[in-house]
Amino acid sequence: MSSIRERNKELILRAASEEFADKGFAATKTSDIAAKAGVPKPNVYYYFKSKENLYREVLESIIEPILQASTPFNRDGVPAEVLSGYIRSKIRISQELPFASKVFASEIMHGAPHLTPEQVEQLNGQAKHNIDCIQGWIDNGLIAPIDPHHLMFSIWAATQTYADFDWQISTVTGKPKLDDADYEAAAQTIIRLVLKGCEPDR
């Protein structure tokens, strides 16, 4: 019944994520969000109360997928499979949720001023779990004694860069937009670097 409400909220959220991704929180005007969503500006406030609130909802929409991507991580998994699966999930997020990914990156870059302590704790806990898992593999001699923190940082950076720095990637490759094959090549390259780097030395 309230399909108009749901539809309008959805339109505004989508427009907001694009605008926030494109310009950043401070530089984004609610009037532009309203224009892009095709609704009058006061409706944005009617549905979301404030610009900051709307921003937080965009942020929230990306946290669940990010946490979800870590599910393959557990000590009993096969390292090569866990790492490959994780890298593919992260690349998929960059491909399928490019705007929210960028908003999240920008938020992190500026010290996460809008994340709740609970969200920070959740993300941080997840990261620590993944790193512990990698350390476990090292202790069991399943992979080379590579620094697990720096390995995680490299994986995050290499996968997120396809959303965060899409302008640079378009400029260098000459392609306005990457296609499925490009994302597949990206995933394979990162997987190769990580798996070869984790192979125990002979």
Next chain:
Amino acid sequence: MSSIRERNKELILRAASEEFADKGFAATKTSDIAAKAGVPKPNVYYYFKSKENLYREVLESIIEPILQASTPFNRDGVPAEVLSGYIRSKIRISQELPFASKVFASEIMHGAPHLTPEQVEQLNGQAKHNIDCIQGWIDNGLIAPIDPHHLMFSIWAATQTYADFDWQISTVTGKPKLDDADYEAAAQTIIRLVLKGCEPDR
């Protein structure tokens, strides 16, 4: 003689790079820059004419070091040495120029709206040169046939992440600030991933 002028410009520039890195262009107030630099706000305008101008000068200060980092790249170099040297240079930039690095990253993330076409051309030309160089190594069988574009993107992302996402790195490692040994470990981890990844398959 004009040492006061030079000194004030330097103080303002340093304060500006920290503020812009911390908050982004739009969210940064010139009054905060002035306060951090210890000068009255009109002096900021006296020396730099406008907020945007000041921002552009911060941006400009990082472009030279970034271009400089690519000098090791040439077809006749030994791949392992060129790549190691490049990764170390990029990590050093993140360590020594963290604020300007972050400002640059933010600028790229939002589509480089403040870079001049000449700057874009310079950076892009440099990138293409590096990628051609890697392709040459592949053609000569010196390294494995890894996708050179994606390899560059991974190297950029993995090295820049130490400046761009320092908050995340501090949060996960539990260290407010990384020390020399941490940056060394980061460089070694990335070098290992890249060199092992580039080794021809047996």
Next chain:
DNA sequence: GTCTATAAGCCGATAGAC
């Protein structure tokens, strides 16, 4: 060259008619 005091304009937010 330096700084106080102020102008000018933009944007988030809302009152109130429909």
Next chain:
DNA sequence: GTCTATCGGCTTATAGAC
């Protein structure tokens, strides 16, 4: 629930005294 019309605050930028 929707939208027009407007307010109020905040920030860039400068006029003008020193």
